[in-house]
Amino acid sequence: MKTDTFQTCECQALGGNVTSLATDYNPDALECTVETGRLNGVKIEVVRTDLDNGLSHLENKVDILLFNPPYVPTEEDPKNDLERCWAGGPNGRGAVDRFLPRVSKLLSEKGVFYLVALHSNNIPALLNACPDLVGSVAMERRCGIEHLYILKYTRKQI
Numbered sequence: 201m202k203t204d205t206f207q208t209c210e211c212q213a214l215g216g217n218v219t220s221l222a223t224d225y226n227p228d229a230l231e232c233t234v235e236t237g238r239l240n241g242v243k244i245e246v247v248r249t250d251l252d253n254g255l256s257h258l259e260n261k262v263d264i265l266l267f268n269p270p271y272v273p274t275e276e277d278p279k280n281d282l283e284r285c286w287a288g289g290p291n292g293r294g295a296v297d298r299f300l301p302r303v304s305k306l307l308s309e310k311g312v313f314y315l316v317a318l319h320s321n322n323i324p325a326l327l328n329a330c331p332d333l334v335g336s337v338a339m340e341r342r343c344g345i346e347h348l349y350i351l352k353y354t355r356k357q358i
Contacts, residue, residue: 319347
């Protein structure tokens with residue numbers, strides 16, 4: 201089971217005030233996230249929602265944004281809560297394609313967005329999917345049968 205789908209960290213000062221917020225549609229995933237944080241001495245606030253719905257107060261305030269979406273390509277879109285944890289729809293990008301247009305609004309001026317993706321999600325297209333952000337491959341590795349990527353996005357320098 202994934203422990204979270206969407207997590208933000210709002211860093212307010214170099215002194216270390218950090219607010220960690222995780223969202224997920226699945227209440228079990230949120231419970232696991234809280235427990236993982238507790239075991240690691242980190243307080244994580246959780247919100248049950250789809251992606252960032254209801255979190256407009258975070259616009260332009262997120263310094264680090266992490267997204268570990270359901271990325272496995274499936275013939276159909278997920279039909280139940282269990283499938284929503286891993287099934288990404290026909291190209292594995294159902295949730296990703298819904299969320300990418302919203303990323304730029306959430307990020308602070310120097311904010312960074314990290315996305316977990318599978319090779320079959322079309323990495324070159326994902327890197328260019330946010331017109332006002334620059335995408336790059338931060339990490340690539342094979343994990344069993346999966347060829348995984350961590351993609352990093354930053355604001356374009358003007």
